[in-house]
Amino acid sequence: MPRATPKSGGSLRIVAGRLRGSRLAVPDADGLRPTPDRVRETLFNWLAPVIPGARCLDLYAGTGALGIEALSRGAGACVFVERDRTLCRLLRDNLERLHVEGADMVNADADAFLSGPPRRFDVAFLDPPFAAGLWEAAARRLDEGGWLADGAFVHVESPREAAFALPPGWRLHREGHAGAVRYALYRRLA
Numbered sequence: 001m002p003r004a005t006p007k008s009g010g011s012l013r014i015v016a017g018r019l020r021g022s023r024l025a026v027p028d029a030d031g032l033r034p035t036p037d038r039v040r041e042t043l044f045n046w047l048a049p050v051i052p053g054a055r056c057l058d059l060y061a062g063t064g065a066l067g068i069e070a071l072s073r074g075a076g077a078c079v080f081v082e083r084d085r086t087l088c089r090l091l092r093d094n095l096e097r098l099h100v101e102g103a104d105m106v107n108a109d110a111d112a113f114l115s116g117p118p119r120r121f122d123v124a125f126l127d128p129p130f131a132a133g134l135w136e137a138a139a140r141r142l143d144e145g146g147w148l149a150d151g152a153f154v155h156v157e158s159p160r161e162a163a164f165a166l167p168p169g170w171r172l173h174r175e176g177h178a179g180a181v182r183y184a185l186y187r188r189l190a
Helices: 037-047 065-072 085-097 110-114 135-144
Strands: 005-013 023-028 055-058 077-082 103-107 121-126 148-159 170-178 181-188
Touching: 023 085, 037 065, 037 148, 037 170, 037 181, 055 065, 065 077, 065 103, 065 121, 077 085, 085 103, 110 135, 121 135, 135 148
Parallel strands: 055 077, 055 121, 077 103, 121 148
Antiparallel strands: 005 023, 148 181, 170 181
């Protein structure tokens, strides 16, 4: 993946919670596609009953917007996994600048991270680079590797017309579309 380089003036805002209105710097990087404000607002409205105190995983963190939004709204902790060093450094800078607590940064490839000892998460954000086609493999590793608590919610972003299979125990909870992007929230059955 090409290195990310900061783009002057690029930013997005945290929609709600303790950090509402805060801005996150967004670099200009190939394949980086931060989740838009409107989609994050909808997603977190769906997740409102489960976010307080939740353990979250932002698996392909990029800007970290999903995980930071979760922490802003009261999640207990969030692990951010990002392989690009520049994006990690920028995310760490944003977390420090905003005094975000409960964040754990991991500079690693998602596949390598999922090869390690599992931790159980209540909410996982699965938004890999679209060109990489990683949905099925990552979902299978999350499901079979012991990374998801019973009843966990998994947010999946993909191209609107993408076709891939998710684990059989995942049930669609809600879904929507924003332009060419499909966003869906699944619930993992016990």
